[in-house]
Amino acid sequence: MATDYFAGWTGWAVLLVASWWGTGYAAVGQEAASESPSPESLLREAYEKTKASTGTPDYDRVIGLCQQAQQGEPSAEVAAYADELAAWAHNRRGEARTDRAAELDKQDQSKQAAELNAQALADFETAVKLDSKNWKALHNRAVSRALAGQSDEALADFRRVVELNADYANAWFNIAEIHADRGEYDQAIANYDQAAKLKADDYDTHLRRGHAYRQLRKFQDALANYDRAARLAPDQVEPLLNRGDVYRRLGQWQSAAEEYRRAMALNHRSGQAHQRAAWFLATCPLDRYRNADLAVQAAEKALELDGEGDVKYLDTVAAAYANAGQFDKACQILARILKSAPAEAVWYRQRFEMYQKQQPYREPQPADFAGH
Template structure:
């Protein structure tokens, strides 16, 4: 599915006009190219139900459009309705057997089904007669990426970018592949080449900024995003990423100024307002932070980040009873965040709701078993309640999942000491010191009284030598 024309303002206006037509139940004319823009907008946003509705509306006006029939088949595949997608594309193939988009659509269906070898075969068939179609290269990249063949994926994403450097999704997916395969560093020249070839391309500088941002070279990223903005002052995404770069440098006032420029005048987005709220939160300016979180929720009442942010504000002000409401709403809206569950667990524990706290931390470890914080906090409540054996058993389970996490071994050592199981405690400490000597400070952070135990100190000193 290609974006039919490249002017983002025109695309935004087309989508706005279409949505206004729906909201007021009005009749409005859109040509075929405009419908393609509308459908592509929803597909890119993963709003497949809306894309399906737009496609059906378009087919009402253009019932014989092959492009729309193909769009409908691809959208069905993305919605998981594979049988319907196959039926629809078979109908197109019977009319136009040589249409490359038939193979492309079959490749998309195979990718969605997890049949990656078949997907690659279909895309290669489509590519054989259309080597310069950036969307086929992109879909090949997506199939290889889903197949965990990141080098092959990166190769096709790069080909797609050479043909269409303005596709931000391709840039993000390429960077994801390079990051996973630990090949980011060696690709600086690839991204620089676009700015060398066209120094006045705002997109080229923006893409270079994205690369530097992923490499955590924030000064270079800031310079690249600033170049993009000099060339195109209302490049809203560049303002957003410039702000994010400042956040990474903890320059929150500068970040706020850029977030304020990351949307059209008088059209703030919930994301920008929430980001500004978080910046004020980091500056410990509670009232403006609250106001911006509230403004974000006025636009989008289901924005979990803004609910969570307000909970954090109240927790920071030592108002855990009030914070609970916001944390509970955040996990209700997005239950796959271990950070949300852990914050809820901390607040529940703080107000004495021990059972609810334990349940929240258990949920945090289910969502992100690799995060040590949830396990340690969960075990700490058991320990504080005098359930030493349960705390030890819990962390031994965590060790089975992550045997090289020294944090767990240090905590088990402390719990064993509290339970009077000295020999086991010292064996655990040796394991922890072997895995990560520097983390031994955790013992004394959590349990300052252990600093007075000479045997413990001697063992730690032996490992220092």
């Protein structure tokens, strides 16, 4: 998914209310001669509240005022506006909850984060129910649904968003992401293209489109996108690492080595950079690029930096140990991997059997490249 889906909406309520005030709502401010405030005065108070709303209590108050206004038998136009204003508040409250959930996730409070995300999704659902053309709430609901694993529902929402606002690049990007997750790379690229037309300098769009081209084995197109991503974000190692991976696929070992070297120099604290360098140093089919000691050091450093939760990192350590002649260690690690690896991941079994025979793994040449 894109990094910042919920930004840029601060002034929406002001625009919406200003348009309402200027289109014939003469009744605003004309309160009935009774002790109960009129729907119009309640909505005026709610609108004033939106100008300084900064958190959930403020959004709660706006929602409560809108609900109170609806109970006062407003005209159809005033009732419709109350729904729109309440939808705005539900959407903003949902955003606040997702922001807080993200903070809790970083603090390893996953249960509380999940509860807040569920409440946020309910807010977005309510916002869309109140105002079906609120494309911002639709997009938020789509993001929440995607994160909850509801990809079909999320895709339908994202498509509705681009129907309502075809210029919203994040929606096109997220449509592409869902197609890419499903392995529908041609469709993913078509939607990344739309996103790139609207945000030509978006790093994530070029990086992710490069991944899709790579999956289709259109390596030159992949390289072109990684090149653009590297220019857009020269402080990021991922475009360099992906360029290195493509060069490996093409059998351009010197170019691959240079990319991994650049990545290591750019960020020596990157576990990914250490892992990719270690894999290359341990498994390259050309002797002159292999280095047993450096491969083991880089592989172990990757684990130190990023932990042992990534199977690819463990597989890399095993390959480095095997390349260094430490086959018992390599077999122990592969045995751990095989306990949880899916049946279709046959390459782990194949490497395990090689290490049992004291044979190190070597990267295949481009004609029959597969696996890592």
